[in-house]
Amino acid sequence: MPAFDGRREINMTFDYIPKVNIEDHTTYNIESDSFYRFIDEFNIDSVKWSEPLNISASYFLRLLQSGSTQRSRKGDEWNGELNDFRDTLLDHCALWRQKNGSVFCTAMPYSNQATIINAFNKMRQIYNYPNTIKLDFLNDKYKYRPSGSCMIMIYCNETSTQYSSNCTIEELQKKIVMGANPVNAYSKTTINTYIRDKYISEFTKKRAKGICQLCNKPAPFEKNGQPYLESHHVIWLADGGEDSLDNTVALCPNCHKKMHILNLEEDVRKLLAVAKSFNYDGV
Numbered sequence: 001m002p003a004f005d006g007r008r009e010i011n012m013t014f015d016y017i018p019k020v021n022i023e024d025h026t027t028y029n030i031e032s033d034s035f036y037r038f039i040d041e042f043n044i045d046s047v048k049w050s051e052p053l054n055i056s057a058s059y060f061l062r063l064l065q066s067g068s069t070q071r072s073r074k075g076d077e078w079n080g081e082l083n084d085f086r087d088t089l090l091d092h093c094a095l096w097r098q099k100n101g102s103v104f105c106t107a108m109p110y111s112n113q114a115t116i117i118n119a120f121n122k123m124r125q126i127y128n129y130p131n132t133i134k135l136d137f138l139n140d141k142y143k144y145r146p147s148g149s150c151m152i153m154i155y156c157n158e159t160s161t162q163y164s165s166n167c168t169i170e171e172l173q174k175k176i177v178m179g180a181n182p183v184n185a186y187s188k189t190t191i192n193t194y195i196r197d198k199y200i201s202e203f204t205k206k207r208a209k210g211i212c213q214l215c216n217k218p219a220p221f222e223k224n225g226q227p228y229l230e231s232h233h234v235i236w237l238a239d240g241g242e243d244s245l246d247n248t249v250a251l252c253p254n255c256h257k258k259m260h261i262l263n264l265e266e267d268v269r270k271l272l273a274v275a276k277s278f279n280y281d282g283v
Helices: 032-041 057-066 081-090 113-126 169-178 198-207 253-261 265-276
Strands: 044-049 094-098 103-107 133-137 152-156 230-233 248-251
Touching: 057 081, 057 103, 057 152, 081 103, 081 113, 113 133, 198 230, 198 248, 230 253, 248 253, 248 265, 253 265
Parallel strands: none
Antiparallel strands: 044 094, 094 103, 103 152, 133 152, 230 248
16 A cells, blocks of 8 residues: 655555465465466566555546556545445456556456446546546456456556557557457547538549549459449548539549548649549540
8 A cells, every 4th residue: 555654655565476376475365377367468567456445536547547656645545435336346456567567457346247337437437537547348267366247457548559550469469458358338429521422423433434543553343343443532521622523533442541641742633633634524
């Protein structure tokens, strides 16, 4: 348990995990094979048993977001505000420190999945946790205690940019394991929908005669007996472009994706010239 002496902040102390025979170092009933499988695959080096039940909700959040370097503040220790979620969410809980300093939480509540999800969402709402705080149901192969109906993990998943293309395949595999059996969730987003003229779209594809108007190669495959091309607005509708024949071209899927990712100036100039080279009667 972290200590606060009224003058300075103190790091939480995590307990060393022995390389073998964990059952000799704790009073908990632990299945050794499952425990060390969990420790190895999640790259864990130490543990704080029974937390976060004794710390504040804000300190719990800071640990998840920033790792074990986060220090306790006045009121963080022996707080107990998360005890309201002991039975439905945080029973048989622990905080785990990974070798890179990251911290996540596991628990084994005696609850069904719907109850656990509801409790997690309620906790996140009450304490204003961001959407980056996630709940996952872990595979039973990691459940190292007979307690509880399942094993859950609460962790921080900051952004998709954390999953860098520079990661090794082994690192990516571990990140996938960390996200095993995720809770179904959705994000409600408001988007603008632009009404497109289906006749302009079809006319544009037909006048291309099966040839991509950017790479000048034949369509890569056919759909319903017709060369498959996709219509594209050279000046995007979201940027004020018109849904018109002289702003619409037909592209293969690869070039279409390229335009939406790179939208290179030279490609835009070429496609505008192509679109404007046709008369309105399509010849």
